[in-house]
Amino acid sequence: MPCDNCGADDPVVKLTRIENDEMRTLHLCRSCAAEKGVEGEAEYDGGPLAEFLAKMGGGFEPSSEKAEGAPSASGSVGCEFCGLTLRQFRDSGRLGCPHCWTAFESHLRGLLRRLQGSHQHAGKVYLSPDPTTPQRRKRLEGLKRKLERAIELEDFERAADLRDQIRELEPTNS
Numbered sequence: 001m002p003c004d005n006c007g008a009d010d011p012v013v014k015l016t017r018i019e020n021d022e023m024r025t026l027h028l029c030r031s032c033a034a035e036k037g038v039e040g041e042a043e044y045d046g047g048p049l050a051e052f053l054a055k056m057g058g059g060f061e062p063s064s065e066k067a068e069g070a071p072s073a074s075g076s077v078g079c080e081f082c083g084l085t086l087r088q089f090r091d092s093g094r095l096g097c098p099h100c101w102t103a104f105e106s107h108l109r110g111l112l113r114r115l116q117g118s119h120q121h122a123g124k125v126y127l128s129p130d131p132t133t134p135q136r137r138k139r140l141e142g143l144k145r146k147l148e149r150a151i152e153l154e155d156f157e158r159a160a161d162l163r164d165q166i167r168e169l170e171p172t173n174s
Contacts, residue, residue, distance in 0.1 A: 003029035005036075013038055079103040140169050 003011050004026045011027035015038055077086040084096035086104060143166050150159040
């Protein structure tokens with residue numbers, strides 16, 4: 001892919017601009033990026049959230065204030081699903097997966113209270129991760145098909161057994 005500005009060289013910088021509610025993305029080579037005042041070698045610093053986390057403390061202190069080899073209680077906390085550690089979250093300002101909300105709950109409560117004025121998340125609400133939900137749904141569909149077939153064949157004993165199995169698997173509304 002060539003540079004969007006000059007057409008030469010391979011782009012090394014992806015610049016996204018939002019002007020008049022329109023997002024425009026440019027892929028720029030080193031020289032065009034330098035002309036526009038963008039440094040291509042800069043590393044991602046975690047953005048405003050990581051900076052805020054570092055300034056707020058409470059388990060999110062900047063890593064420069066700690067000795068590199070020193071054990072940290074906050075560094076030992078981690079998500080069992082994606083492996084993200086509290087230190088990595090603190091440095092990047094990003095969670096790795098939906099399970100991180102549970103893994104870092106005690107740390108996120110204080111952070112959310114400072115950010116939003118409440119310890120409850122005010123954004124989009126996700127369902128609790130349940131890895132068995134798709135399996136349960138698939139089993140329910142299969143049982144319902146078998147139930148219909150048993151009724152067609154007038155095998156009412158089998159239909160009653162299938163009905164009971166379906167009731168056990170279906171979520172209760174009460």
